[in-house]
Amino acid sequence: MEKTILLVDDEIEIIDIQKRYLIQAGYQVLVAHDGLEGLEIFQKKSVDLIITDIMMPKMDGYDFISEVQYLSPDQPFLFITAKISDQDKIYGLSLGADDFITKPFSPRELVLRVHNIFRRIHRSGETELIELGDLRINHANHEVHIGQESLDLTVKSFELLWILASNPERVFSKTELYEKVWQEEYVDDTNTLNVHIHALRQELVKHASSNTPVIKTVWGLGYKIEKAR
Structure with missing residues (x-):
């Protein structure tokens, strides 16, 4: 079964590139341009992974993920952001992020990271x-x-x-x-x-x-x- 990924980012060009590469890799992709829109989609659709920026209008990535975790505590997600301080990374990972990618990055790197997250999730339900x-x-x-x-x-x-x-x-x-x-x-x-x-x-x-x-x-x-x- 195809995995569904929700992309949340206010930078349209970046999200279009991410979407194209993820679709080529075999994933279904939903798109939102801020945390509020992302939350609306999440409440209506079944999502296997969330990829979200942090700095966004209306609702930032941290608040968005906090709302998502209230609804679904085990929801896998990763942050993509231009924020690069150790404190930012530590806080993002402390929320339970499965990964944390800093901009700029190659779309192929994103696809590989997504593959690895799904491989870990799949493996956790199987024998080791x-x-x-x-x-x-x-x-x-x-x-x-x-x-x-x-x-x-x-x-x-x-x-x-x-x-x-x-x-x-x-x-x-x-x-x-x-x-x-x-x-x-x-x-x-x-x-x-x-x-x-x-x-x-x-x-x-x-x-x-x-x-x-x-x-x-x-x-x-x-x-x-x-x-x-």
Whole structure:
């Protein structure tokens, strides 16, 4: 089912760009130009995520979110704003914001952040444990075991393994993996992803048995994790 996002911002050009990129990414998008209009829409429509500016006429983002939380305390939301002080960020996050993006930013960054919020929400309702052969991955405590042996992985290597193991046999492009884990635009000549994949493979091989899945390179496409045969 398509997710519905409510965009609330008084800058028309910015909101038009955000809307276009989010629709291209597969989301339904509702638009409001101040907090009052956003609240009216929220009361009438089912919304999966709110993206709101802070400095707006009639009702600012803080007051808007406070009203939303009164109606729906668990409503996911993120702030987009030109306010960049640590105090502003701390206050926004203290309200329960799922993310906080400062202007200027790229529309692709916004889409990636939205993807990650929905992935976290989706994951919170599912098991945090993956088992493939004798490989066990516990996302709640970031532990990885092969049999009784514990693997020593960096945070990024862990996230790479989690994404691959969550979708065994699926081929992920380098661009997709990089942008999911590093949350920034992939550059073709970057070696960062290759280095982390190499280190991850080495750690898997160090403890592997005949029942351990392996990370395969699919030439010209990307990487996948393959169950032991």
